[in-house]
Amino acid sequence: MKRRWLITLLLCVAVLGGALAFRLWPRTLSPDQCGTVYRHYAAVEGVEATYIKDKHIGGDEQVDVTLLQATDSTSWVTLLRDLDMPDFDVEADDDFFVHYLAAKEHPDQRVPFSPGLCDLVVLWPAESTVCIFHIATEVQYDRLLKNQFDNLEQ
Amino acid sequence: MQHQPHSTPDIELLVARRTRQAAEQRLLAEVDAGYGHRSLVAAVRHYAVVAVVAVVLAAGVIACTSVPDGRDMTSADRAAVLSDVNYVIDNL
Numbered sequence: 001m002k003r004r005w006l007i008t009l010l011l012c013v014a015v016l017g018g019a020l021a022f023r024l025w026p027r028t029l030s031p032d033q034c035g036t037v038y039r040h041y042a043a044v045e046g047v048e049a050t051y052i053k054d055k056h057i058g059g060d061e062q063v064d065v066t067l068l069q070a071t072d073s074t075s076w077v078t079l080l081r082d083l084d085m086p087d088f089d090v091e092a093d094d095d096f097f098v099h100y101l102a103a104k105e106h107p108d109q110r111v112p113f114s115p116g117l118c119d120l121v122v123l124w125p126a127e128s129t130v131c132i133f134h135i136a137t138e139v140q141y142d143r144l145l146k147n148q149f150d151n152l153e154q
Numbered sequence: 155m156q157h158q159p160h161s162t163p164d165i166e167l168l169v170a171r172r173t174r175q176a177a178e179q180r181l182l183a184e185v186d187a188g189y190g191h192r193s194l195v196a197a198v199r200h201y202a203v204v205a206v207v208a209v210v211l212a213a214g215v216i217a218c219t220s221v222p223d224g225r226d227m228t229s230a231d232r233a234a235v236l237s238d239v240n241y242v243i244d245n246l
Contacts, residue, residue: 004197008204012211019212023219029228038228050235053226057243065239095245122242131242144246 029053036105037132038066046075061143063133070128079130084108085123098123107132113141120144 031039034051041049048069054062070076077087085098099122103109107121107130120133120141135141224236 004200008200011204012208015208015212016215019215020219023216024222024225026224026232027226028230029226031228033226034228042228048229050227050229052224052228052235052239054221055236055239056223067235067239069238097242097246099246122246124238124242127238129238129242131239144243 035064035066035134037068037107041066041068044075046071047079057133057140058143058146061140063135063140063144065134066132068130068132073128076128079128080123082108083121083123083130094126096125098125102132104134113138115141 029051031042033053034042038049038051041047048071050067050069052065052067055065056062068079070079080087099120101111101113101118102121103111104117104119107119111118115138116136118135120135122131122133123129124131133140133144135144224232227235229235
């Protein structure tokens with residue numbers, strides 16, 4: 001009888017540990033779980049591409065994010081050209097950002113806001129970085145720009 | 155000393171004793187089998203209850219634990235990437 005309860009205890013600990021591990025353990029996404037922009041730039045030399053799934057952006061909101069980081073100035077210029085953007089001064093201020101709405105998975109095509117059909121593209125020249133938020137709802141868009149308004153109010 | 159053959163009452167006594175022993179052994183075997191069956195049923199019932207409780211616990215843990223930022227991403231350098239994205243979000 002005592003042995004049965006020992007097995008029971010071990011079983012419960014294993015189940016709880018498994019559930020926690022399932023929830024917290026970092027997982028590396030496979031390319032087919034990522035967007036087309038990531039898949040394109042993952043194969044481009046001079047650009048470090050990262051895809052993040054369900055990034056918290058405040059409140060209960062989560063968005064998928066593609067981060068593209070040029071490793072040298074030539075790649076940065078090429079990246080900007082791909083996005084149909086003019087060149088930026090790489091010595092730009094750390095807090096200088098440019099953002100616009102683009103068609104989903106097409107950061108070179110500017111579009112007006114349309115829930116589920118557009119991405120928020122943010123250029124960060126100081127770090128030669130492009131951050132693409134794959135927004136699906138208006139709430140997510142508002143949440144991302146909320147900090148901008150908060151910063152203006154200060 | 156000459157061996158005396160068993161008398162009839164002796165043989166009857168012996169047969170009766172053997173019959174009683176066989177009946178006792180049969181009864182003991184049946185009791186053992188019954189106990190084993192009850193024990194198996196109790197164990198199955200116990201582990202079925204434990205399995206249900208474990209599933210409920212696991213579901214509770216999954217529901218109450220929020221997924222950490224950057225759990226699912228392609229980069230191995232999670233901290234640096236998250237730091238950059240958080241900076242963008244905070245300073246947009």
